[in-house]
Amino acid sequence: MRKFLVVLDESPECINAIRFAALRACSTTGGVQILSVIQPEAFQHWVGVGDLMRAEARQVIEEKFAFFAEKMRQNEGIDPELVIREGETAKEVLAQIKEDREIGVLVLAAGTHGDGPGPLVTQLAGRMAGDMPVPVTVVPGGMTLEQIRSVC
Numbered sequence: 001m002r003k004f005l006v007v008l009d010e011s012p013e014c015i016n017a018i019r020f021a022a023l024r025a026c027s028t029t030g031g032v033q034i035l036s037v038i039q040p041e042a043f044q045h046w047v048g049v050g051d052l053m054r055a056e057a058r059q060v061i062e063e064k065f066a067f068f069a070e071k072m073r074q075n076e077g078i079d080p081e082l083v084i085r086e087g088e089t090a091k092e093v094l095a096q097i098k099e100d101r102e103i104g105v106l107v108l109a110a111g112t113h114g115d116g117p118g119p120l121v122t123q124l125a126g127r128m129a130g131d132m133p134v135p136v137t138v139v140p141g142g143m144t145l146e147q148i149r150s151v152c
Helices: 014-028 047-076 089-099 119-127 145-151
Strands: 003-007 031-038 081-086 103-110 136-140
Touching (some): 003 014, 014 103, 047 081, 081 089, 089 103, 089 119, 119 136
Parallel strands (some): 003 031, 003 103, 103 136
């Protein structure tokens, strides 16, 4: 089964990437994998404090994932999978694509702040695009759900 890989982060536009991936997966009988990356520099404290912060970060990710997963099940009949990795986001996205041969498309959302599409889009769909092992779809962060549905 071909999977659409989406990055779940703190950006508000990642919702559009998740919506797009769910709708495309539904229309192509594919799957959705949601990747969230924990930044290790956030845990450079004492071991006990770092472990607690890491556990809290995982809990927040799992709660966000549960919300989006339930919406995908209800609306598109898609049962997404969650992958949590630690490291630098772009490197971890590439590592996940290389490790999971079923990933067929990376779906990212462009920022809406006027200062560019965002660092992840700039890295993966810009500078590294020629070396990507799968196609990259960039969803405009300002698209409405109706606009996303119309292209899926």
